[in-house]
Amino acid sequence: MTKPNRSQRYQLIDAEGVELAHGDSIEYIRGVVADLRTGVYTIQEVAADPLGHAHNVRRWGSISRLEDGTVVVNEDDATA
Numbered sequence: 456m457t458k459p460n461r462s463q464r465y466q467l468i469d470a471e472g473v474e475l476a477h478g479d480s481i482e483y484i485r486g487v488v489a490d491l492r493t494g495v496y497t498i499q500e501v502a503a504d505p506l507g508h509a510h511n512v513r514r515w516g517s518i519s520r521l522e523d524g525t526v527v528v529n530e531d532d533a534t535a
Contacts, residue, residue: 465515468497477501481515481528488520495519498528 467476467484475496476487484498500515516530 464501464503466499466501466512467518468499470494470496484518485526485528488518488526489524491520493520493522 464477464479465481465484466474467478467487469475475491476484478484478487481498488496496518498515498518500513502511504510514531516528518529519527521527
């Protein structure tokens, strides 16, 4: 038996709950944040079926852009 083909994507959410970007990797999200203003943003993980229909959305972690331009990724503890 084969497992269903599921894809994952990530959404970048600002403090007001607005989606700013989505992509298929954390590195892509990191690149987007590098061009944003200083702040803390939420990363959500979306698991989708092969047709792209979202099934599960969970908070993956947060990402911060510091005043010096540094981008810091903080993955949530998966066991929490």
